[in-house]
Amino acid sequence: MKGVRLQDITKTFGKVHGVKELNIDIQPGEFFTFLGPSGCGKTTTLRMIAGFYYPTDGKIFFDERDVTRLQPNKRDIGMVFQNYALFPHMTVNENIAFGLEVRKFSKQAISEKVDEVRGLVRLEQYGERKINELSGGQQQRVALARALVIKPDILLLDEPLSNLDAKLREETRIEIKRLQAELGVTTVYVTHDQTEAMAMSDRIMVMENGYVQQIGTPQEIYNRPVNRFVSSFIGESNTLEMTVMSIDGEKVIVRNEHGVKLSGLLSNSSPLAPMNKGETIHVSIRPESILQGDGENTLTGEITFVEFTGLSVNYSVKVPGVTLKVMIINTGGKLLQIGDSIQLSIPSRSLYFLGE
Amino acid sequence: MKKQPFQSSQDSLWARITRSPSFIYVLISPLFLILFGYVIFPFYQSFIQSFGSETGLNNYKKFFSLESTANLEALWTSVYISVISVITCAIVGVLMAFLLERYDFPGRRVLSILVLVPMALPPLVGVLSFTFLYGESGIIPRGIQHLFNLEQVPFKLKGVWGVIVVHTFTMYTYFYLTASAAIKGLDPSLEEAATNLGASRLRIWRKVILPMLTPSIVAAALLVFMISMASYTAPLIFGVERTMTMQIYLSRTNGNLDMAATQSTILSFVSISFLIIMRWYQNKRNYQNLSKGISVHRSEVKSKAMKVVSIVLSVAGVIILLLPILTLILISLSVDGTWTTQVLPPAYTFDHYISLFTDERTWRPIWNSLQMGFVATLGNIIFGVAAAYAMVRLNFKGKTLLDILIMVPWALPGTVVAVNLIAAFSEENIFAFNQVLIGTFWILPLAYFIRHLPLVFRSTSASLMQMDQSIEEASRSLGAGWWMTFRKIVLPLTLTGILAGTLLAFVQSIGEFVASILIYSTSTMPLSVAIFQKMYAFKFGTACAYGVLQIVLILIVLTISERLSKGTAGSAI
Structure with a gap:
């Protein structure tokens, strides 16, 4: 479990500003949400933490370690993608085991860990299934299991519920919150759904046009918005x-x-x-x-x-x-x-x- | 949990180099180097040569001179044949597409499978079977002559019309495929809506159906025109000397290399213009029909008389489509040298097939082609996969250039590719590692490699595009490096695409004739040239046995590709 600190982060794509002068301090174990309309820069920020983009300016720290330009595969991060990004040519078990194989665990250890995490996300019966034989909700849980099994320092979730139907969304929301609380992993969550953000987060960062509008607990954001954008976007x-x-x-x-x-x-x-x-x-x-x-x-x-x-x-x-x-x-x-x-x-x- | 020891983020020089934004250009430079060395450089050499040694624009003046009009006539004939071919192919292809997609009649199923048979005919073999069938001493004209005791054969396929008939038979499939895809995508409710609004059948055709089909028809027309312009085999066999490709061939065989270069430069100009028009058109073309799950309603042929007519026509269609292949099989079983003026070959044997694999002299060309095809295809795989990955996944300036450079050799007629290679590699140069390539084993694999450059590239980039980039990112975030991600994720997921392109490139290399005939050397004679020579030595049996072998190979490849594409559809999420 590690803290994440973004210091004066600016990211431009050509001439277009992605995000500007971002300063965030995410505490170890915190559930932190980036909230904003599409195009506000929340996913860009998440991808900089993951290492898929390098910031144009500024620094990123995991605890005290500068990871600004570290490659994504060296960051020890678990990430759940919006479309899950499961490997379609592998079974559920093979998907979950992938990160462990990369880390050169023994066959024995891999199989134990995979079984354990499959239990954690309640997919005990599905180990040998192909990905296309799973429902959307099950795929979502495989993606979560795959990210969690490597015991990441930081868990990144990029709109993980947006492809689920309304009922499943609520169920999975509770599930993710439960897992996060149980494992205590530092979690960064990206969403445009303010209800989701309110229900799950310890703290929320509201973004618009690449700028941070407000950072605070759900109650602060809802009851004491700093400007018109926040007050109208939230609720x-x-x-x-x-x-x-x-x-x-x-x-x-x-x-x-x-x-x-x-x-x-x-x-x-x-x-x-x-x-x-x-x-x-x-x-x-x-x-x-x-x-x-x-x-x-x-x-x-x-x-x-x-x-x-x-x-x-x-x-x-x-x-x-x-x-x-x-x-x-x-x-x-x-x-x-x-x-x-x-x-x-x-x-x-x-x-x-x-x-x- | 176990952790790898982390390097500090101010890490090694190598790491810093690889992260630099210009590092990408180091990665893609081999691709451009290959394209430069084997596409642009030969083209440039040929262009230089086209001006002759000291005479400046002389060759071009000669080409367009009104005193000896052979060249201008050739250009005119090429264009004329191509235009007619486009029209006849369009009529046959679109009509077939409509009949098979919109009407249900006895024999439709068989016909809709056989309609693609011409695709399995390699150009040279296809033309040969047409001369056996409909030529001056062909089976059909002779048969009719005997049947009705005529003085002379009633008709014979030769000259320009022979070329056009062969073009129509082999190229209508381009129209058929694009038109039937468009018709499948045509929402029947549009027609119903038009009828509902009071439009007549004719009006619906003019105002609704044809406009919706126009993009696919135009695309096919450009393609057929390009291929007709490049067509070489049919004019060669039917003795039409005044086409561009034949003029190039003749200049080359007469030793007038400068003129060959001039002619091929002019022909490339036409081809590349068409390539550019085609790409421009494809980019602006919009896919109007987005409705999903359209069930095409086939109207059934109901009246008795129409049923009889449709049965007769279907049977005729099946016969016409199958005859060329049946003829090849028949003649491949005939004893060489026995078939002269009879309708059908008089004596039969299975020896040709046996000797294909047992006689060193007949086996040699097969082995040569297999080897050269293998080498060329290996090059195509490496280049194609790398180029496709760069094109789809990397971000760099010059993408359009890369794309065009890969497509150009495909648009160039094989004759032109050969002339360019002669111009570039008749002397030592750096791209040939200071060797003279002409006359060696390597020149043909190089020609095949260049001609089939886009095949693996296109099929691979198609499957890469289907693969969501986040799948690769997921692998990276789970700790896998670039190479491991490529090996364990990208390769398995694009394998079917790579394989489909590879197989196609391989069979095409094995059947390649147009460039081969200009640059082969006797020690590495390829299969296609051997067929051609056996023909001229009246060894029809052996020639046709070679041809049947090629067709079998193509059919195998087509079946595998079909399976592969079905497999991906099943496993993709």
Whole structure:
């Protein structure tokens, strides 16, 4: 188990920037996720850790060892590829044994280790199967077994769940988390799925356009996003452009140009938000934090869209100057119709102030 | 766990050299060196020679001179034959494709297998069997003459039309293959949609079907035109002297090497232009039909009269397709020198086949060809696999150049390749390790190597492209070095592709005639030249036995390749 440190990493492809000035410090044993839309540079970063790309600038350390330009086969890394990259001409056992053979283990040791890891990923019966005789989920577990059997210092997972159907995805997610916790291996996980990232990670790095937007625990990222990109990328969010009217101790009053006035708390603001009187800022409000009925920050609006999902009722509500997404947990109450008027309240702790 | 002792990352000089971005050019330089030495250099030598020793543009003036028009006539005849061949091949090939893909009639299954028989005929052997069948003293004309007691044979295949008939028979398969692939991919619902919108049959053909087939038809047309321009065997046998390839051959045999070089430079210019047009067209061509799992609906021939007609036509088709091979087999069993004016050979023996393998003189050419084919193919494998890997997996400037340089020798007529080699290797030079290659064993394997350069390359790069790069990366990340990854992962996964190209290159080398006839030496006479000579010595039996042997070899290779391609489809994820 080793830590990974990326220091001032920049990678350009020709003239195109892959990633820029990246600094990350991944702790030994940590489950660390790179999260972002496609093309944000997360896979590029992962491939630099794996050694398939060399950074244009900066250094990569495994613990204290500089591995920036070390060849991929000398890094002692386990990697699971998006399409699994299993060797199609080999059986399950041969696939898993490959890394051990490279490391010149004895036949006896190889067969013991392969059996053990096959048990770990619950593929006991499948040792002699060909790869094309396995389902997608089973292939995924072979790929995981193949990466884990070499007892890697670091495990890299490149969107390992993206080729599975929804149900398998959840099952495998739990499985991977279980294995990671059991083995305690430092894990770097790449995904564009924020639910996956939230559910599995110790810490998440949100990336966009090759730049790091925010690094933090799932709660930090969700509850205290640093900017509009993070707040809208992670979960659903209403982002309102508003002007600071007054700051009185902890209490902040903001209003939009149509006269909607809201009050929030100063401690709920991103370090990047200019919290001064008269400044224009953005306010992020999660749909699920808006309540129906009377309370703080009461607003009345007209319903323009209704969607019933079972778990919740999603409304779009038009208030002066903006349409809010509102999610009400379904408790069997009456469903409102398009055109109905609805009273909403927003607890002041649910407002989060952002800069750009 | 056990760990290898790590070197520090500021490691050895060698490691730093191999990581340098320009190291890749060191790796690919042998490929370019080979192409330079054996493709560009001979081409250049021939080009230089085409200007003659002191006379400057004289040869070109002579070529285009209006006083002695032999050369211009030859150019015209070549183009004329090629254009007609394209048209006849297109008609036969596309029609066959439609009949077999769209209609169900008695005899369809047999016909759809036999339709590819012409591919199994090596050019020389194919032309020979056509002269045996339809030539002046051929079986069919003579048979009809005897049957109806005619004064003269009713028709005979010779001259330009002979060439065109042979071209049609051997090359319609290019149209057939591309057209039937396109028709298979043609979604029947498009036609149904057009009918639904009120279009008539004719209109659907004009507005829907033909436009969708155009890309494949154009591609096949360019290919057939190129091959017809390069065609040498048919004009030779049918005595059409005024074609480009024949003029080159005649200049060479008359010792006028400068003129041969001029003619071949001009012919290469035509061929390479066509290669470029073809590549340009293939790149811009879009694959319109992406619907998957189309089930082609074959309309059944229902009426009684049509059924009879279709049976008769199928039987006729089967006979026409099989006759050349049957004829070869028949004549291979005839006693040499006995068949003169009779319809069929009068006396039969199995001796030719026995002596092929027992008589030193008849076995010699087979052995020569096997050896030379083996050497050439070995070169093709090494070069082809390396070039394919570089092309698909490495990133370097000059990829397009590499691709074109590999394709050029394939586009060049065999005659031109031979003339180029003569120009380059009649004297000592560095690429021949300071030897004169002409007249030695090595010149023919070199010619075969160059002519079949793209075969292994293409089949290997096709299977490499199918193989996901991340499979190699997975192997690297599991600790395997580059060489181990190549050996344990890349080679096993591309083996079928490599093998398919290898087999093809090998049989083609064994049957190669066009370049061989210009540069062989008597001590290493190849199989094809031996067939040609036996023909002229009226040893038809032996010649045809050689031919049948070649056909058997080709059939074996085709069967294995078919198996191989099925095997990959099964095991790929």
